[in-house]
Amino acid sequence: MRYNEKELQALSRQPAxxxxxxxxRGPKKGSVLKRRLVKLVVNFLFYFRTDEAEPVGxxxxxxxxxxxxxxxxxxxxxxxxxxxxxHFECSSEEQCQEWMEALRRASYEFMRRSLVFYRxxxxxxxxxxxxxxxxxxxxxxxxxxxxxx
Amino acid sequence: xAPGSPPGPxxxxxxxxxxxxxxxATCDAxxxxxxxxxxxxxxxxxxxxxWFVLRGNMLFYFEDAASREPVxxxxxxxxxxxxxxxxxxFAFAVRFAGTRARTYVLAAESQAAMxxxxxxxxxxxxxxxxxVVRELEQQLAAVRGGGGMAxxxxxxxxxxxxxxxxxxxxxxxxxxxxxxxPKENGCAVWSTEATFRPGPEPPPPxxxxxxxxPHGPLDVAPFARLHECYGQEIRALRGQWLSSRVQx
Numbered sequence: 436m437r438y439n440e441k442e443l444q445a446l447s448r449q450p451a452x453x454x455x456x457x458x459x460r461g462p463k464k465g466s467v468l469k470r471r472l473v474k475l476v477v478n479f480l481f482y483f484r485t486d487e488a489e490p491v492g493x494x495x496x497x498x499x500x501x502x503x504x505x506x507x508x509x510x511x512x513x514x515x516x517x518x519x520x521x522h523f524e525c526s527s528e529e530q531c532q533e534w535m536e537a538l539r540r541a542s543y544e545f546m547r548r549s550l551v552f553y554r555x556x557x558x559x560x561x562x563x564x565x566x567x568x569x570x571x572x573x574x575x576x577x578x579x580x581x582x583x584x
Numbered sequence: 585x586a587p588g589s590p591p592g593p594x595x596x597x598x599x600x601x602x603x604x605x606x607x608x609a610t611c612d613a614x615x616x617x618x619x620x621x622x623x624x625x626x627x628x629x630x631x632x633x634x635w636f637v638l639r640g641n642m643l644f645y646f647e648d649a650a651s652r653e654p655v656x657x658x659x660x661x662x663x664x665x666x667x668x669x670x671x672x673x674f675a676f677a678v679r680f681a682g683t684r685a686r687t688y689v690l691a692a693e694s695q696a697a698m699x700x701x702x703x704x705x706x707x708x709x710x711x712x713x714x715x716v717v718r719e720l721e722q723q724l725a726a727v728r729g730g731g732g733m734a735x736x737x738x739x740x741x742x743x744x745x746x747x748x749x750x751x752x753x754x755x756x757x758x759x760x761x762x763x764x765x766p767k768e769n770g771c772a773v774w775s776t777e778a779t780f781r782p783g784p785e786p787p788p789p790x791x792x793x794x795x796x797x798p799h800g801p802l803d804v805a806p807f808a809r810l811h812e813c814y815g816q817e818i819r820a821l822r823g824q825w826l827s828s829r830v831q832x
Contacts, residue, residue: 436602437656442680443598446661477661477710478641492599497608497640513604543640544613546713553720560727565720574707576616 447474447481447490453537456485458524462512468524478543480511494521501538507531511538550577609637609644609654616640617704619697620649622672624689631672631691641710643678658688665706667698674698678705 454474459482460466471491472483478497481490498514507528510520525531539545554577557565566572617638622631623645634645634655641661644654658678668677672691676698679687692698707713 436605436654438600438605439658439680439686440598441682441685442662443600443659445680445682445685446659449662477714490598491596494601495605495608495642497642498604498611513601513607515604515607543710543713546710546717547640549717550713550720553717553724557720557724557727560724565723566716569716571707571716575614575704576707 443479443493444489446476446479447483447493448488449476451476452541453534455525455530455534457526457534458522460522460524462519462521468522473523475537475541478541478546480538480541496538496541497544499538499542501535503531503535509535509538547576605642605657606653608639608642609646609657610652613639616708617701619701620693621645621701622691624691636690638704638708641708641713643705643708660705660708661710663705663709665702667702676702 451474454472456470457473458468459471459473460468470485472485474481474483474490478495480494480496482492482494483490494511496511500512500514500517502510502512502520504510504522507526507530508522508524509531510522512518512520523534525534554565557563564572566574566577571577615637617636619636620633621636623634623636624631634647635649635651637644637646637654641659643658643660645656645658646654660678663678663680666677666679668675668689670689670691672689674692674695674697675689676692677687677689679685690701692701
């Protein structure tokens with residue numbers, strides 16, 4: 436699949452929600468644990484060799500599952516293939532917890548549900564739609580109906 | 585690499601979880617926009633008609649509407665969307681900052697489709713969504729009598745983003761990126777008053793001219809990004825207004 440790699444690389448240089456050096460192991464059988472600088476920017480998780488400026492790779496975090504593995508470690512997999520896991524090892528239980536929470540909320544889809552939730556709550560309290568002041572109340576992407584299965 | 589093996593390429597292509605991207609492109613959830621657009625192959629190339637699907641901050645394009653896998657995707661962070669002068673009617677561009685950045689020239693099949701795409705694409709970034717959510721989060725705290733986190737918490741959060749009929753999500757957003765100064769207030773520009781203004785909205789104030797590119801230095805304050813968001817909207821709306829004026 437073609438994609439705009441330069442822009443993705445530029446994105447990897449933006450301020451991160453979280454960044455840390457973690458142990459990382461790819462999903463392929465026989466992968467070894469490597470030290471990587473892992474950086475969360477919008478809904479992408481970038482990973483770098485610790486001494487390089489350009490990322491080795493990126494994971495788009497939509498439809499992912501973040502699961503606790505052994506203590507201090509978690510994995511990311513994707514709904515369509517839950518056995519294919521990216522493993523991450525943290526330096527403490529606290530760091531592990533922090534990353535898991537951040538990654539679970541890092542998708543566009545999660546953020547969209549947040550918006551619909553707050554919009555609804557504000558409407559309940561004030562009787563008004565808070566999106567009207569931004570002129571986006573009719574945007575398809577912010578409608579409640581879009582979330583129903 | 586084993587010692588003595590020939591050196592690999594100087595810079596390997598960045599890895600991306602393309603299979604997951606393809607599944608995201610074709611999953612059952614409602615899309616944010618979809619339709620045929622003509623896409624210009626390159627600077628002097630021809631237009632190809634492709635089926636485009638916008639989902640979140642990803643603009644996928646397929647050979648046709650029945651294809652199971654996208655030909656490609658345009659990641660929509662840090663772009664601006666503008667109307668352009670082109671041989672094709674209803675043309676617009678998705679433009680990225682940077683010296684060798686690509687500009688994607690697209691053309692719709694009608695005025696209405698073009699306007700719909702320009703609006704949808706200029707609000708597609710994660711960044712924009714996050715700014716709106718932060719704003720609403722603060723508004724909710726304010727109307728509930730300030731202070732904060734009186735939001736009910738469910739017993740468990742779904743760990744997979746499965747389709748949810750009920751709204752899950754009570755938790756406030758995580759803290760801001762560490763690169764930003766700690767005192768900034770993301771709603772400084774937007775909410776100067778607590779009450780909602782009734783009636784038709786006056787147009788938002790025009791953004792100040794920004795000398796730097798959309799993704800400026802790391803210490804740029806969030807309100808600059810708000811301006812950029814408004815700027816995108818203003819540009820798109822102005823374009824629409826100009827083109828509607830031209831018609832007899």
